[in-house]
Amino acid sequence: MLIHCTQKLLAEIPDRLIDPTTSGESWHANLLHVDRRKCVLFTHDQTLFSIFVPGLKKPDFAHLDGVFGQRVFKALVWEGFSQTRIERMLDTCRDIRFARSGNRSVTGSMNDMRFHIKWRVADAGGLENIDLAEFQHGLNRIPFKAVGYRYPAELFKKYLS
Secondary structure, eight states: OEEEEOHHHHTTSOGGGBOTTOOSSEEEEEEEEETTEEEEEEEETTTOOEEEEEEEOHHHHHTHHHHHHHHHHHHHHHTTOOHHHHHHHHHHTTSOEEEEOOOHHHHHHHHHHHHHHHHHHHHHTSGGGSOHHHHHHHHTTOOBGGGTSBOHHHHHHHHHO
């Protein structure tokens, strides 16, 4: 699996994790500052299915691949994916590499998601007041032009089947 990172996020990741020569399953990741905390938004390139990871600290960035794998598992359970689909996705998470961002369409959609994230967190009164499962569910129920105004959660279910 290859996760394309923005420049802000690459500055937080140790150089040993960055491998520009790898190809495979593709995601994008962006560092966000929400409620004065560092957060990462991971977005699947083909479906725009997104995973929001709030409140990361410096040690978390050294093991961002593990953080991503754990959050993928939680997000898929929260979305009600079947056991076989979850296992299929976790198999692709076994070997994760990071590279520079390259798809402007995905990063544009992620910028739109950033606006939604900041608005929803502010509306809830801060990160400590949000139900992460409900928040994650709502994030993947936003239609995007890049995927034909369809919901990323539905597209991701089809993608994993």
